[in-house]
Structures are given as C-alpha cells and as structure tokens.
Amino acid sequence: xxxxxxxGFGVVAGVAVLALTATxxxxxxxxxxxxxAADAGGQVTIKVSTFNNxxxxxxxGTRPGADLWKKYEAEHPNVKIEETVAASSDDARAAFNTAIxxxxxxxxIQAVDVDWMPxxxxxxxxxxxxxxxxxxxxxxxxKKEQGxxxxxxxxxxxxxxGPEGICYRSDLFAAAGLPTxxxxxxxxxxxxxxxxxxxxxxxxxxxxxxxKAWFDSSAAIFQGxxxxxxxxxxxxxxxxxxxxxxxxxxAFDKVTAAALKGQSAGLQQWSDDFNAAFKSxxxxxTLCPAWFVNNxxxxxxxxxxxxxxxxxxxxxxxxxxxxxxxxxxQSKVKDEAAKLAAWITAPEQQAAVFAAASNFPxxxxxxADPTVAGKTDPFLNDAPVxxxxxxxxxxxxxxxxxxAQYFDIQTKMADALNRVDVTKxxxxxxxxxxxxxxxxxxx
Amino acid sequence: MTATPxxxxxxxxxxxxAHDATLERRxxxxxxxxxxxxxxxxxLYISPFFLLFLVTGLFPLGFTAWxxxxxxxTITGDGGVAVCGxxxxxxxxxxxxxxxxxxxxxxxxxxxRNSFSxxxxxxxxxxxxxxxxxxxxxxxxxxxxxxRMGVLLPYVIAPSAAAxxxxxxxxxxxGLINTFLGWVGISPVPWHAxxxxxxxxxxxxxxxxxxxxxxxxxxxxxxxxxxxxxxxxVVDGAGRVRQFxxxxxxxxxxTLIFVIITSTIGGLQIFDEPQMFTQxxxxxxxxxxxxxxxxLYLWDLGFNHVSIxxxxxxxxxxxxxxxxxxxxxxxxxxxxxxxxxxxAGGAHATKSRTKExxx
Numbered sequence: 001x002x003x004x005x006x007x008g009f010g011v012v013a014g015v016a017v018l019a020l021t022a023t024x025x026x027x028x029x030x031x032x033x034x035x036x037a038a039d040a041g042g043q044v045t046i047k048v049s050t051f052n053n054x055x056x057x058x059x060x061g062t063r064p065g066a067d068l069w070k071k072y073e074a075e076h077p078n079v080k081i082e083e084t085v086a087a088s089s090d091d092a093r094a095a096f097n098t099a100i101x102x103x104x105x106x107x108x109i110q111a112v113d114v115d116w117m118p119x120x121x122x123x124x125x126x127x128x129x130x131x132x133x134x135x136x137x138x139x140x141x142x143k144k145e146q147g148x149x150x151x152x153x154x155x156x157x158x159x160x161x162g163p164e165g166i167c168y169r170s171d172l173f174a175a176a177g178l179p180t181x182x183x184x185x186x187x188x189x190x191x192x193x194x195x196x197x198x199x200x201x202x203x204x205x206x207x208x209x210x211x212k213a214w215f216d217s218s219a220a221i222f223q224g225x226x227x228x229x230x231x232x233x234x235x236x237x238x239x240x241x242x243x244x245x246x247x248x249x250x251a252f253d254k255v256t257a258a259a260l261k262g263q264s265a266g267l268q269q270w271s272d273d274f275n276a277a278f279k280s281x282x283x284x285x286t287l288c289p290a291w292f293v294n295n296x297x298x299x300x301x302x303x304x305x306x307x308x309x310x311x312x313x314x315x316x317x318x319x320x321x322x323x324x325x326x327x328x329x330q331s332k333v334k335d336e337a338a339k340l341a342a343w344i345t346a347p348e349q350q351a352a353v354f355a356a357a358s359n360f361p362x363x364x365x366x367x368a369d370p371t372v373a374g375k376t377d378p379f380l381n382d383a384p385v386x387x388x389x390x391x392x393x394x395x396x397x398x399x400x401x402x403x404a405q406y407f408d409i410q411t412k413m414a415d416a417l418n419r420v421d422v423t424k425x426x427x428x429x430x431x432x433x434x435x436x437x438x439x440x441x442x443x
Numbered sequence: 444m445t446a447t448p449x450x451x452x453x454x455x456x457x458x459x460x461a462h463d464a465t466l467e468r469r470x471x472x473x474x475x476x477x478x479x480x481x482x483x484x485x486x487l488y489i490s491p492f493f494l495l496f497l498v499t500g501l502f503p504l505g506f507t508a509w510x511x512x513x514x515x516x517t518i519t520g521d522g523g524v525a526v527c528g529x530x531x532x533x534x535x536x537x538x539x540x541x542x543x544x545x546x547x548x549x550x551x552x553x554x555x556r557n558s559f560s561x562x563x564x565x566x567x568x569x570x571x572x573x574x575x576x577x578x579x580x581x582x583x584x585x586x587x588x589x590x591r592m593g594v595l596l597p598y599v600i601a602p603s604a605a606a607x608x609x610x611x612x613x614x615x616x617x618g619l620i621n622t623f624l625g626w627v628g629i630s631p632v633p634w635h636a637x638x639x640x641x642x643x644x645x646x647x648x649x650x651x652x653x654x655x656x657x658x659x660x661x662x663x664x665x666x667x668x669x670x671x672x673x674x675x676x677v678v679d680g681a682g683r684v685r686q687f688x689x690x691x692x693x694x695x696x697x698t699l700i701f702v703i704i705t706s707t708i709g710g711l712q713i714f715d716e717p718q719m720f721t722q723x724x725x726x727x728x729x730x731x732x733x734x735x736x737x738x739l740y741l742w743d744l745g746f747n748h749v750s751i752x753x754x755x756x757x758x759x760x761x762x763x764x765x766x767x768x769x770x771x772x773x774x775x776x777x778x779x780x781x782x783x784x785x786x787a788g789g790a791h792a793t794k795s796r797t798k799e800x801x802x
Contacts, residue, residue: 090747097749101517119518122751238752268635268730271722272610276617404751411748418730423636425731434731440529441548442753 044336048083049107051092053294054159054323055357056344057083062298066356068349072340079336088270089113099328100126106328108337112156114146114322118404120156121149128327128334130154133342142399143362147324156324157345160359162289163392164224164318167296170381171306172284176210178202182383186312192395196225196254199314203263206284213265213283218255218421219414220269224287225251226410227318227400233410234403242409243436252417256428259421268422269414275299278307287313289320290360290389297358297379308381311388317395322362360389367393405442412438504767511761512538514754517745525757541754541761551762553732554740555769557642561717561736562710565646565653570702572654574695577661578687591662594655606648606719613644613720635722641734648716653709657702664698665691700781707777711770714738737766 050056059065069081084107086092093116099106100123112120120127131154139147139158147156166189170180179188190198203214215221226232226248233242242248258264265283267274277283278299286296288309296307325341327334343349350361351369358377361367367390375386416435419426426434514522524536527543537543545551580591597605612619613634621631634644668691676690692699717734721727727743728735735743745759 093749094746097517098746101520119749119751123518267616268722272614272618273616273722276614280617282616405753408748408750408753415730423633423730423733425636437549441550442750 042078043080044078044333045080045082046109046333046337046340047107048081048109048111048340049086049092049096050083050111051086051089051113052291053085053298053357053359054111055294055353055359057085059356062302064294064357066349066352068344068352072343079340081340089115099330103330106330108327108331108333109341110326110328111159112324112326114324115402115407115410117146117156117324118402118406120326122404124149124153124155126329127155128329128331128338130157130327130338130341133338135342137342137346137363138365139362140364140393143322146399156326157341158362159323159325159345159350160291160353161362161393162291162319162321163360163389163396164287164289164313164320165388165392166285166310166312166314167288167293167380168285168308168310169281169283169306170308172210172212172281173206176206176284178206180308182308182310182381185308185310189310189312189314191312194312194314196251196314200254200258200263203258203285204261207262211262212281214258214263214285216265216277216283216286217267217269217274218259218264218417220287221255221258221264222251222413222417223320223410224313224318225255225315226413227320228315228398229400230398231401233406233413234401236401236403238403238405240405240409240439240442242413242439248413249432252413252432253428255417256420256431259417260428264421266422266424268418279304287318287320290354290358290385291321293358293377293380293385302379304379305381307379309377309383309385309388311391313392313395316397317392319393319396319399354386358385360393408442409439412442507760507763510757511541511764513541513757515757515760516751516754517749517756519751522754525754541757542765544758545761545765550732550735550740551737551765554728554735554737557638557717557728557732557734558711558713558736558738560639561642561645561649561713561734562707564642565649565713566703566706566710568646569650569654569657570699570706572650573657573661573702574692576654576658577665578691580658580662581665591659594658596655597651598653598656600652602652602715603719605652606716609644609648609651609716610720610722614722635720635729635733638733641720641729645713645716645720645734648720649710649713653706657706660702661695661698664695668694696781700778703781704774704777707773708770711766711773712738714742718742737762737769741766 048056053063053065055065056068057063057065058067058070069083073079073081086095092111093113096106096110096112096116097119131152134154134157137157140161143158143161147158148154166185168185173180173185179185186194188202206212206214229245229247229251231241232245232248233240235241259266265277267277267282276299278296279301286292288296293309297304300307325345327337327341331337345363347361347363347366347369350363350366351372353359354361354366355371355375361369361372366372373386373390375384376382377385412435415438416431419431419434420428512525514525516522524538525540525544526536527533527540527547530544530547531540533540576594580587580594584590615621615631615633615635618634621634624631632640634640672690672694673686676686681689713736717728717736717739720734721729727747728739741759741762744762745756749755
C-alpha cells in the first residue's frame with residue numbers, strides 16, 4: 001500500500017489546515033466511531049448531501065418533496081437529519097471528489113449521479129457495503145447492477161431512474177397545425193417504432209411553418225441519443241473508442257444538421273437562458289426524463305399552461321440519469337447512515353417521492369404501487385404520468401456502459417455541440433475535430 | 444596636584460560589595476537577557492505569522508511542486524513519476540512530464556491569454572476610477588461617511604452572489620443588457636460566445652467589487668497628504684484638475700505601487716467571476732475556452748474532471764506552479780518598474796518642496 005502512506009501525507013496537510021473546523025464539527029457528541037450512538041442513548045446527526053431535487057425533504061416553493069426526513073426522525077427520536085442540497089450535480093461532484101480523496105469532509109450519505117459511478121466503483125474500499133441493510137428492498141436488475149461491484153459489494157442504493165418521454169407544448173403545436181392530443185402526438189412521432197429521423201422530420205415541418213425552434217438544445221438531444229448506445233465513448237475494456245465510433249459520429253451529424261436548419265433554440269443546457277425559455281415560446285419539444293418534469297415546472301412556474309407529455313421516444317426507450325446513495329467509510333455514524341439510506345430507498349419511500357415530486361422509482365414494487373401507477377400530473381395537462389413513465393421504463397432495452405473516462409468525454413462533447421449550436425462559431429466538422437483533440441488530451 | 448583627592452561620594456556610600464560575585468553575575472546575565480530580549484522578542488512577536496505561513500503557504504507550495512512531478516490522481520492518489528503520454532508521444536517517466544503536457548495544451552495558452560486580457564481590462568479602468576472616486580470623496584462633501592461607506596458596499600457582497608446577478612444581467616438571450624439593447628435597436632452582444640465581450644463582462648464584475656476597496660485605500664493615502672502642499676498649489680494658481688495631476692498623484696506613488704502589485708496578483712489569479720459566469724454545468728470557461736482563466740483551468744483539471752487512471756492532480760499542480768512562477772515574475776517586474784517611477788517621483792517631490800521653502 002505505497003499509495004496509502006503517500007495519501008496520508010496529504011491528509012496531514014488537510015488536517016493541519018482544517019483542524020479548527022474539524023474539532024468544531026465533531027464536537028457534538030455523535031463522534032463515537034462505532035456508529036452505535038443509539039445504544040449510548042446519544043443523539044445522532046446524519047448529514048446528507050443531495051443535488052437538484054431528490055424530493056426527500058419538506059416541500060418548499062419550486063421544490064416539491066415528500067417530507068420523509070421528518071417521518072424518519074419521528075420513528076427514530078435519537079436521529080437528526082441535515083440535508084445539504086447542491087444546485088447541480090457538478091457542484092456536488094467537485095465537493096464529493098475532494099472529500100473522498102482527502103479522506104475528510106464527506107457527508108454521511110452522499111447522493112451520486114449515475115455518470116460518476118465509475119469513479120466510485122474504482123475504489124469500493126472507501127464506501128460501506130450496503131448489501132446487508134438493503135434487506136427486502138428491490139430494484140430493477142440493471143439499476144442494481146450499476147451500484148454493485150463485480151465481486152458483489154453493494155456500494156450504491158438506487159433512488160430514481162430517468163425513463164424518457166417527449167414533453168411538448170400543446171399550445172404551440174396547435175398554432176402550427178400539429179395534433180395536440182398526447183396519443184396523436186405519440187403517433188405523429190412514430191409511436192412504438194419512433195426514430196430520430198421522424199423526430200427531426202416533424203421538427204423540420206414545425207420549424208418551416210412557424211419559424212421557431214423545435215427542440216431546446218443540441219447537447220440535450222445528443223444526450224438522449226448517446227444513452228441508447230451501449231458502448232459509446234469507452235468500450236468494455238476501458239479503451240477510448242469515442243473518436244472512431246461511427247454511432248457517435250452519426251448522432252453528432254444528425255443533431256448538428258438539424259440545429260443548422262433552425263430546429264434548435266441554441267440554448268446551453270442549465271444556463272439562465274435555458275431556464276428562462278421554458279415559459280417562453282422559444283421551442284416546442286424537449287426530451288423528458290421523469291425527474292426533468294420538476295425542472296420544467298420550476299422554470300415555467302406552477303400555473304403555466306401548455307406543457308404536456310407524449311408516451312413516445314425516438315430510437316426506442318431511453319434512460320437519462322437516475323441516482324444512488326452511498327455511505328463513505330469515513331462517516332462517523334456509518335451504521336445509522338446505512339440504515340437511513342436503506343429506508344429512504346425502500347419501495348414505500350420511492351413511491352412517496354414520485355407522488356410528491358416527479359422522480360420515478362427504480363423499484364418494481366414501487367412502480368406497481370397504486371399511488372405511482374395512478375398518478376396524474378395537473379401541470380402536464382393531467383397526463384397519466386404514472387403509466388407513461390412505467391411504459392417508458394419498459395421500453396428501455398439498452399443499458400449504456402459508462403467507463404472511467406465517459407464523464408469527461410461527454411462533457412467535451414457538450415462543448416463541441418455548443419460551439420455549433422450556442423455560440424455558432426464553428427462548423428460541425430471543425431468542432432468535431434477539436435473534440436477529437438480534446439479526447440486525445442484526456443489520455 | 445596638591446589637593447587631597449576627594450573620593451567620589453557614591454562609591455563610598457554604596458561600595459560595590461566585592462564578595463557578591465553571584466549578584467554581579469546575575470545582574471550581568473539580566474543585562475544580557477535584556478539585550479537578548481530587545482533583540483529577539485520582536486521576532487517572536489511576528490513569528491506566529493511566519494509559522495502560519497510555513498504551514499499554510501510554504502508547505503503547500505513545496506508539496507504542490509512534488510505532486511507536479513508525479514502521476515497523481517485526485518481520487519486514487521500517487522501513481523509514480525509523471526509520464527506525458529499520447530500528447531507528447533512519449534511514455535518515458537520524467538519529473539518534467541506534467542509540465543510538458545500542460546505546455547502542449549492549447550487550453551493552457553488560451554487560459555493564459557484570457558487571464559492577462561481580463562486582468563488588463565479590469566485593473567486599468569479600476570485604478571483610474573478608484574483614483575477619481577477617491578479625489579471626489581476627499582473633497583468637502585456632505586454626509587462624508589455615508590458616501591465612503593457606499594463605495595465599499597459592493598466589496599462586502601460575496602463574489603459568487605455578485606457573479607450570479609451579473610451573469611443574469613449578461614445572459615445572451617434573456618439578459619437585462621441585451622433586452623435593453625434590443626429596445627434601442629442594437630443587435631444583442633453575444634456575451635458568452637465572443638471572447639472580448641466575455642472578458643469585458645467578467646471585468647465589469649471584478650470592477651464592481653474592487654473599485655470601492657481601492658478607492659478607500661487611495662482615500663486614506665490622500666488624507667495623509669499635508670494640506671499645506673495643496674494650499675501652496677492654490678497660491679500658485681493651480682485648478683482642481685492640475686492639483687489632482689501634479690500634487691495628488693505624485694504624492695500617492697507608494698500607495699499606487701501597493702495597489703498595482705496587489706491587483707496584478709489578484710488579477711492573474713482570477714477565479715470566482717469566470718467560474719460563475721459559466722452558463723450551465725458543463726464546460727467551464729465557455730465551449731471554446733472563451734473565458735477560461737489559468738486558475739479556472741487548474742481547478743477544472745484537478746477537481747472537476749476526475750477520470751480514474753488519469754494523472755489529473757499532477758497536471759493541475761504543474762499548472763499551479765506555472766501560474767505561481769508567472770505571478771512572481773510579474774510581481775518583480777512590476778516592483779522594479781514602479782520603484783523607478785516612485786524614486787524619480789520622490790526626488791521630484793522633495794525638490795519641488797525645497798523650492799517652495801526657498802521661495
């Protein structure tokens with residue numbers, strides 16, 4: 001363990017600098033190492049880090065929630081839960097990486113996006129095996145696999161999944177002479193055999209009639225396409241195949257061609273402009289993973305009318321995102337934290353989260369729960385979101401492999417698409433070439 | 444010499460006790476200790492700073508230098524001596540490999556260009572504006588404290604808060620400025636797409652925060668200028684502007700040096716503003732590195748993009764050291780240049796003063 005001692009050197013530096021903070025943090029009596037604070041009759045504080053909206057906390061303003069922490073605290077009077085919410089998964093990721101690498105400062109429970117699971121799987125020793133606490137909880141097989149190491153250690157407990165439908169603006173569709181009923185829209189886009197080609201053809205029709213954009217952002221559409229490729233940027237052995245993969249190039253060409261014909265609103269995902277556009281008439285459709293409904297509603301405002309969802313997705317089903325909860329070994333209350341993580345990801349709680357917010361359960365039991373299956377969403381024109389997302393989840397056939405370099409390569413791809421679509425400074429060919437260089441620099 | 448020698452009173456009254464050698468030694472020791480005390484204790488008093496500097500400044504500097512020679516991953520740690528890899532077409536381990544890799548990256552050179560550009564666009568107007576503001580505040584205003592507090596107010600605002608507000612103002616499509624330009628009939632400025640426009644936007648965030656701070660420093664220095672110098676210039680028939688240019692500014696030179704050097708260091712390390720100016724979460728510094736600065740690059744490389752197996756922290760440490768060297772070189776150049784100006788100015792000031800006295 002040559003690495004361990006060297007890393008210890010870095011820890012000393014961190015500890016020296018953060019000595020004051022550290023003592024301040026651990027001085028609250030929950031610092032008894034074994035995690036058996038409950039036996040000592042002491043109070044246990046469990047610190048949880050999440051991002052966007054996991055729907056666990058009390059609802060507030062634009063953040064719907066199932067108020068589950070309160071429920072758990074009521075059942076366990078000695079437990080106190082503090083949730084810290086980062087604005088985006090990238091913000092949370094940077095803090096998380098620092099905490100894990102320095103060995104200090106991690107939360108007791110960390111929410112982790114599926115795109116950063118590879119870096120967690122590479123060092124399972126830093127995380128608690130949650131296999132024993134998971135108990136009777138159930139998850140979809142592929143969801144469970146994503147959180148389990150090859151030798152069977154359960155590192156992450158699944159929260160939600162992101163089955164995708166198409167969200168559309170029925171008012172803009174009507175103005176363009178397109179059907180507005182969600183079954184008709186699904187048929188218009190090709191129904192069960194919908195392809196990206198039909199999606200872009202209908203889009204061209206819309207753009208030609210109205211002069212407005214069809215979709216929000218090239219990077220978003222590309223994300224939907226790349227999530228249908230099993231080995232996109234990295235192959236099973238961890239080799240980078242991004243530059244030579246014909247599927248990636250084909251997806252890039254299709255989406256940039258559509259963007260250059262005016263189908264894209266030219267918005268950078270998650271930017272202020274992007275957020276503001278959900279209550280304007282700038283675009284008519286967007287890819288719609290279940291959790292994204294929260295974002296649309298938050299950006300457009302609760303009383304905004306027009307957004308609807310169709311039970312269809314181009315190129316077969318697609319899953320975008322979905323998260324896990326992990327418990328770092330460095331947690332002082334890891335036993336209590338593991339119990340809480342198992343409880344909050346149990347089917348009943350997953351169902352409650354979907355009922356309150358829009359994060360679709362990864363547990364088949366929860367998916368079959370009447371509060372999930374029967375849910376309609378007034379914001380989406382009373383769409384039966386429970387059945388729609390269940391259908392969309394069933395349509396997912398490909399579970400993309402995301403190797404160690406996936407996240408970085410995909411980020412650079414978003415840059416490449418934004419150079420064509422948002423800042424409009426390069427042709428698709430120039431931008432793709434620059435992306436190839438960026439990928440090379442990652443080696 | 445006939446007079447009987449009169450022995451001095453004092454020794455007689457209290458003859459030095461010859462036998463008390465221990466006391467003498469003790470006294471002498473006390474004297475030595477006293478001298479030692481006078482010599483050493485100032486160093487002791489200031490030592491906490493240097494000890495703290497050793498721990499928080501010098502040690503990280505050395506440690507970073509060491510990391511910069513290694514294949515160091517943020518999460519998995521040290522992986523041996525650095526290798527440049529596919530970028531330079533070599534797999535030989537070398538302590539300079541991370542530096543080679545960094546110097547081969549177009550991103551690094553873009554970042555360097557941006558850092559300098561943003562630094563220049565922000566520092567020069569900022570110092571000019573701060574000087575003018577300080578001169579105004581130095582004049583006989585009503586409610587002086589109110590105005591002086593007012594200029595410092597932006598400095599109290601957290602950099603990220605200021606940057607969030609400004610990034611909404613500078614949004615490409617829905618931003619305040621572009622909406623306003625639309626009303627006037629001017630086509631919107633692509634604040635995030637155009638390199639120069641993005642630098643101007645970021646510089647304006649920096650200026651918003653730091654102008655007031657520098658103004659107060661200049662104001663303090665201006666108040667230390669003897670009033671009789673101003674009176675003399677009035678007698679000589681100098682107007683307000685002439686007074687400002689020929690009296691105030693030359694007398695401010697030492698303060699100017701301080702402000703210029705600290706602004707240089709701060710300007711080259713600029714991080715918060717371009718980081719918050721990034722729209723969305725992917726691709727810090729713009730899709731084509733329009734506003735990627737060196738410190739933003741080193742953060743993105745070391746802590747944001749973390750691929751297992753990639754020596755990202757080693758390369759990030761190499762960037763950190765390159766930035767450190769650049770800042771040191773600039774601080775030295777700056778110091779030499781401004782010292783020349785200052786000494787020339789100082790001599791000038793004394794000369795004119797003697798002239799005044801002679802008159």
